[in-house]
Amino acid sequence: MHLLITGGAGFIGSHLCEKALEYGHRVTVVDNLSQGLRENIPEGARFVYGDILQPEMWLNKIGPVDIVIHLAAQISVPASEVDPLTDLRLNLEGTLRMLMAAQALGATQFRTASSAAVYGDVPHLPLREDGPVHPIAFYGWSKYTAEQYVFHFAKLHGLDAVVFRLANVYGPRQRTQGEGGVVAVFCEAMAQNRVLEIHGDGQQTRDFIYVEDVARAFLHRLENPGPKTVYNVSTETRTSVYNLFLALAKVAGKPQDGYRLAPVRLGDIHDSVLSQEKAKAWGFVPKTSLEDGLALTWQYFLNQELKP
Numbered sequence: 001m002h003l004l005i006t007g008g009a010g011f012i013g014s015h016l017c018e019k020a021l022e023y024g025h026r027v028t029v030v031d032n033l034s035q036g037l038r039e040n041i042p043e044g045a046r047f048v049y050g051d052i053l054q055p056e057m058w059l060n061k062i063g064p065v066d067i068v069i070h071l072a073a074q075i076s077v078p079a080s081e082v083d084p085l086t087d088l089r090l091n092l093e094g095t096l097r098m099l100m101a102a103q104a105l106g107a108t109q110f111r112t113a114s115s116a117a118v119y120g121d122v123p124h125l126p127l128r129e130d131g132p133v134h135p136i137a138f139y140g141w142s143k144y145t146a147e148q149y150v151f152h153f154a155k156l157h158g159l160d161a162v163v164f165r166l167a168n169v170y171g172p173r174q175r176t177q178g179e180g181g182v183v184a185v186f187c188e189a190m191a192q193n194r195v196l197e198i199h200g201d202g203q204q205t206r207d208f209i210y211v212e213d214v215a216r217a218f219l220h221r222l223e224n225p226g227p228k229t230v231y232n233v234s235t236e237t238r239t240s241v242y243n244l245f246l247a248l249a250k251v252a253g254k255p256q257d258g259y260r261l262a263p264v265r266l267g268d269i270h271d272s273v274l275s276q277e278k279a280k281a282w283g284f285v286p287k288t289s290l291e292d293g294l295a296l297t298w299q300y301f302l303n304q305e306l307k308p
């Protein structure tokens with residue numbers, strides 16, 4: 001199948017490209033390289049430089065596609081609070097434009113990344129797709145509203161659409177800012193032998209999922225599309241930030257007291273864990289343990305540091 005992947009030069013997108021090629025798909029990437037890197041795009045994938053807000057500039061270079069996987073976005077929660085208009089344009093208008101692009105290119109399927117941020121601070125854990133949503137930042141609202149546009153557009157135009165609400169994704173090539181970047185931030189600090197900062201008391205919990213598992217979720221059942229619906233992509237495992245630090249220190253052979261406490265970050269929710277029930281029923285389960293994922297991520301950051 002021919003896949004168009006927006007944001008394929010980014011963290012998750014580049015892993016998705018690799019997996020898609022491995023599965024035997026043809027891959028075209030559209031990215032404006034505002035955050036991603038050309039070198040992240042694997043050999044074998046075609047790259048078309050382009051902005052999701054200006055598809056008229058690149059659409060005629062793509063050719064017919066079967067599936068659009070839309071990942072390009074504004075991904076920073078704090079940036080969405082400072083500049084909600086840019087967040088709205090990229091995450092909502094950008095998604096609508098990519099839905100229209102999918103239709104113009106003859107795609108029958110559309111998949112996109114939403115976020116655990118749509119849930120906000122909901123007290124009932126694990127967070128379920130059919131439970132309440134209460135975003136606490138513009139980013140969560142733009143992602144949630146984009147979900148509604150996807151399903152409405154899909155219904156109107158007969159597109160098979162799936163939305164994935166991603167938990168905290170980590171792995172090689174993640175940048176040290178942005179959503180879910182705590183593993184990358186810790187790895188970079190350890191690789192540079194710096195004392196790292198744990199915000200709050202470190203007892204806040206997150207649901208960490210390895211990037212390759214997320215890539216597999218996007219490619220799951222492409223041959224046999226399912227209902228137009230939303231799935232959490234998670235491990236349903238709560239790991240405190242302090243325990244994450246300890247696990248990483250062990251993997252990296254670093255001292256267990258190599259951190260200092262820093263003030264709680266504004267807008268940070270305390271606990272987040274996403275139910276796996278619906279994704280499991282659909283046949284998707286992540287494969288990578290936290291220990292294995294951290295070892296692979298640490299190796300990547302160490303190699304980056306050792307590069308001449």
Ligand SMILES: NC(=O)c1ccc[n+]([C@@H]2O[C@H](COP(=O)([O-])OP(=O)(O)OC[C@H]3O[C@@H](n4cnc5c(N)ncnc54)[C@H](O)[C@@H]3O)[C@@H](O)[C@H]2O)c1
Pocket residue numbers: 006007008009010011012013030031032033034035036037050051052053070071072073074075090113114115116165166167168169170175178179180181
């Ligand atoms: N990383 C996480 O933990 C996480 C969690 C939940 C959801 N998500 C979602 O997953 C998706 C991918 O996130 P990521 O972590 O890989 O981010 P990323 O910033 O690494 O990748 C995004 C890519 O989109 C490109 N891009 C940005 N604006 C563009 C535009 N106007 N036109 C074309 N390309 C543009 C960037 O250059 C970059 O390559 C996003 O939709 C994000 O909201 C990520």
